[in-house]
Amino acid sequence: MAVNSRYIALKICLTVIEHGRSLSQSLAEGLAQFSDRRERAFTQNLVLGTLRWQDRLEAIRSHLLKKPLKAKDEDVNQLILLGLYQILYMDTPEHAAVSETVNLTKSLKKPWARGLINGVLRTFLRDKDSICEEVDKKPAYRYSHPQWFTKTIRNAYPDHWEQILSANNEPAPLTLRVNPLHQNRDAFLNLLSKQDVEADIHPKAPQGIVLKNSLDVTQLPTYDEGGFSVQDAAAQQAAYLLAPQPNEFILDACAAPGGKTTHLLELSDNQAKVFALEKEPERIERLSENLYRLDLFAEIEVGDASQPDQWWPEIQFDKILLDAPCSATGIIRRHPDIKWHRTPEDITALTELQAAILQSIWPRLKPGGKLLYATCSVLPQENRDQVSQFLQQTPDAKEIPIDADWGISIKDAPGRQILPGQDGMDGFYYCLIEKGC
Numbered sequence: 001m002a003v004n005s006r007y008i009a010l011k012i013c014l015t016v017i018e019h020g021r022s023l024s025q026s027l028a029e030g031l032a033q034f035s036d037r038r039e040r041a042f043t044q045n046l047v048l049g050t051l052r053w054q055d056r057l058e059a060i061r062s063h064l065l066k067k068p069l070k071a072k073d074e075d076v077n078q079l080i081l082l083g084l085y086q087i088l089y090m091d092t093p094e095h096a097a098v099s100e101t102v103n104l105t106k107s108l109k110k111p112w113a114r115g116l117i118n119g120v121l122r123t124f125l126r127d128k129d130s131i132c133e134e135v136d137k138k139p140a141y142r143y144s145h146p147q148w149f150t151k152t153i154r155n156a157y158p159d160h161w162e163q164i165l166s167a168n169n170e171p172a173p174l175t176l177r178v179n180p181l182h183q184n185r186d187a188f189l190n191l192l193s194k195q196d197v198e199a200d201i202h203p204k205a206p207q208g209i210v211l212k213n214s215l216d217v218t219q220l221p222t223y224d225e226g227g228f229s230v231q232d233a234a235a236q237q238a239a240y241l242l243a244p245q246p247n248e249f250i251l252d253a254c255a256a257p258g259g260k261t262t263h264l265l266e267l268s269d270n271q272a273k274v275f276a277l278e279k280e281p282e283r284i285e286r287l288s289e290n291l292y293r294l295d296l297f298a299e300i301e302v303g304d305a306s307q308p309d310q311w312w313p314e315i316q317f318d319k320i321l322l323d324a325p326c327s328a329t330g331i332i333r334r335h336p337d338i339k340w341h342r343t344p345e346d347i348t349a350l351t352e353l354q355a356a357i358l359q360s361i362w363p364r365l366k367p368g369g370k371l372l373y374a375t376c377s378v379l380p381q382e383n384r385d386q387v388s389q390f391l392q393q394t395p396d397a398k399e400i401p402i403d404a405d406w407g408i409s410i411k412d413a414p415g416r417q418i419l420p421g422q423d424g425m426d427g428f429y430y431c432l433i434e435k436g437c
């Protein structure tokens with residue numbers, strides 16, 4: 001029997017929204033059912049779009065259907081949102097968007113919902129403009145983000161909040177990092193162009209290449225031999241900021257899957273002594289695979305960065321990279337489910353963990369050494385507030401201001417923030433801290 005893309009899209013949205021599963025995993029499993037590339041792409045667009053615009057679509061739905069559906073009918077609710085998404089954002093003809101959506105009530109074995117969905121979608125088609133105008137009065141609906149998040153971003157970035165929220169709803173580019181120990185960027189671009197793969201250099205990342213279209217990177221030339229890695233240009237800034245040198249002892253405190261570990265090694269000609277620590281044993285496998293494919297070497301240990309006595313107790317490091325566990329709110333455009341999965345309580349717990357790790361690893365930095373604190377977050381609690389507090393409490397810690405042509409600095413606050421979408425990059429925060437001698 002043919003696989004119905006809209007039905008698979010519905011199932012994926014449900015596992016994410018109702019059962020709280022991660023989008024990446026649910027999407028990969030769902031898309032594996034298709035052999036046809038176009039159907040896969042259609043399903044992926046439908047899922048990502050419906051999740052990106054979930055809050056706005058939900059607001060429209062509640063406008064159309066004053067009485068919410070029962071919890072056991074979340075499938076019908078999500079089906080309505082899928083229909084609304086197609087009408088508003090896809091070039092599906094309106095009648096097809098309605099009839100295909102209505103027909104799925106059969107697959108759900110809920111024939112009673114047929115008339116309801118038909119009525120809701122047809123009313124929307126009739127009154128679309130006035131309903132959207134009403135709903136869009138609230139920024140949280142207009143930009144489709146949770147209320148608490150919209151408020152936090154608005155307060156934190158009075159001049160950029162709309163830019164941030166809009167960028168979170170745009171698809172992200174596929175960016176590669178060319179391995180300079182294997183080939184140079186121009187040579188790789190030439191190889192790609194010979195295979196009709198459209199790509200361009202990234203203006204802010206010396207090893208960065210942006211692909212014009214999404215594709216399976218494992219099929220690109222030099223992948224198997226370690227010619228490049230997949231890494232956003234914002235994440236590529238970390239290794240340049242830490243500037244690893246041969247024979248330096250460098251701790252990568254939260255290392256898996258090793259995007260930055262491998263970059264540190266590449267920039268030191270594989271001669272820095274990089275110690276890669278990671279708490280989750282199941283994530284170590286990806287780290288080892290990446291090192292192996294790129295032909296690089298690091299010491300690896302499973303351990304908790306906030307418990308330094310448990311790992312390499314005798315070593316003090318010249319440099320430390322703390323790519324801290326965070327809310328990942330800088331990469332919402334890649335993982336729209338983050339909007340639904342993160343809560344203010346999660347942010348509090350994460351900031352406590354980040355502070356604990358910072359405090360615990362600081363004694364392991366040599367006097368005169370440098371620590372780079374990094375997150376893929378846009379929340380001040382995890383970034384500038386976190387570092388400000390650390391600097392206040394730690395007399396031998398001093399910020400080294402980052403002089404860069406990317407990101408923004410916030411007045412009187414430490415570090416540099418890349419906003420999502422700025423120069424095509426993910427949202428990221430960096431602060432470089434030096435230890436007094």
Ligand SMILES: C[S@@+](CC[C@H](N)C(=O)[O-])C[C@H]1O[C@@H](n2cnc3c(N)ncnc32)[C@H](O)[C@@H]1O
Pocket residue numbers: 235253254255256257258259260261277278279280283303304305306323324325326357
């Ligand atoms: C932002 S990711 C690191 C990404 C990695 N640096 C890269 O560039 O590929 C954070 C990592 O920290 C790990 N982690 C979380 N808590 C930790 C802890 N207490 N100690 C060490 N690692 C931890 C997570 O499992 C996750 O792999």
